[in-house]
Amino acid sequence: MLKTTSRSPRPLPRNRGALALARQHILTKIGNGAFPAGASLSEIALATELGISRTPIREALGQLIAEGMLQKTSRGAIVAEPTRQDIIDLYELREALEVHAIGKVAGQRLSARMLEPLNGLVEELRTIVADLKKSGTPALEGNDLKRFVTADLHFHTLLLQAAGNQRMLKILDSTSLLLRVFALPREHHTLALVSEVYHFHRRILDAVAKGQRGEAMQLLGEHIRLSLEERLADFDSAERSRHGW
Template identity: 45%
Template structure:
């Protein structure tokens, strides 16, 4: 009787490259690799348990997507977003999401999808109740993580309902790039959370009513408000960085 082959099939190169891509992307999104950080191919390959080849291939893809960039010294660093880059990303996100929500409102949504969107809205209400009962001024890290997940899911589901996978992919990449700077922020305050919940609720109602123009306008206003918040945060961060630099120079001069 012939023996059954026990040949071990190594993990495909595509699978390893995908794991390398997700590893680097996750480190950027979590803040482990901060903006301006120099990448070490050797360290990443060691962590992944692979050669440097899939790391280099993943880096090439992330360079094309804008999450990584070449440093003046020739290395690869995590992209440091400029103010203009943040504004450009929000404008791109607005154009794509407004188109998508208009299509969804025009076509209408099923009751099951309405329930899923309402469930995501309910998570924000839970967080608001937790803030009120605790007396805290803003969401803590764990709560902010829950909010971010529900917020991303709300927007992503609306785009999925538009049945355009390319729009969803670009918007997801855009939001990830914005979070490169956003991870430095503190948690949402109660008034911010209330505003976002109100915006989401009104957008959903316009979609349910199949009011295309209102759905588009509400979502555009919502994204523009988020963009203005993020730009204000960037301006504050930039001022604080400049002041810190001046303080360091002054300290050196006094030595």
């Protein structure tokens, strides 16, 4: 007669959907500036906002603390404030991945179906620039700033996705690389800055559409390096103000 052994029931799987929702919600708010560097994150407020329990919120915060996006405090978590070297490291990694990706994308000539959303994002930037000119205000604020950051981030994300390198996309996803870059503090999104971004995106997309691989890689590399210089200038200015230099 076969001997039977009692087995404890397998634990039920956790609600991974709620965890993914919480994580993406936090990352999106960091990326669009709603949660700037140094901002305190409340489990209760996030759970209420999303209509879920605090457990997946706590898990998402724990993940993002482990990844360096957040810092643990006695009262919970705050959005991490990057060092100067953090900024340089992020941009060097970004340039290596994005320039390689766009070379592949431009070399394979994107279809009209794939170019359409990219064109839409460039047009969104053009509209934002035009609206800022008309407003007479010195820099983007509020919802207009969120629109700009979202369009800028999505443009770069779509180009990376178009390369079709799944391993590279997993690296980008696991490190939240682009969100880290776009969440870096910036003093002001002035008309000069947003116009510069629009014109770079327009020229980059034109080169991609024409299959001009070398031109696309050169323009994107220049765009990223110039952005790094601007981010470092903003960081240095903030440090001088903070320390009274």
